Amino acid sequence: MATPSSLDPLVKEMLYIAVSVTNGCGYCVHSHTAAARAKGMTDAQHAELLAIIALAGKTNQLATALQLPVDAAFDADRS
Numbered sequence: 001m002a003t004p005s006s007l008d009p010l011v012k013e014m015l016y017i018a019v020s021v022t023n024g025c026g027y028c029v030h031s032h033t034a035a036a037r038a039k040g041m042t043d044a045q046h047a048e049l050l051a052i053i054a055l056a057g058k059t060n061q062l063a064t065a066l067q068l069p070v071d072a073a074f075d076a077d078r079s
Helices: 009-023 026-038 043-065
Strands: none
Touching: 009 026, 009 043, 026 043
16 A cells, blocks of 8 residues: 555555455455545545445346356457
8 A cells, every 4th residue: 555556545445445345354344444534535435435336246246147248348358
């Protein structure tokens, strides 16, 4: 987190929150949420982040359950 980056420190913390939610790590969710709030994350941003995490998780589950093939336009293995 301390190394120079082209990503804003708040964006990094929000990414850490998303990964922590996905991995089910309560400790990390709380610590990165506190760090993001300290870097200026608003209640509205937090709510939107959680909505995006929830939607992404559900659509990933649905795509997995339906065994959807990767669209050719997005398939990195098809060169």
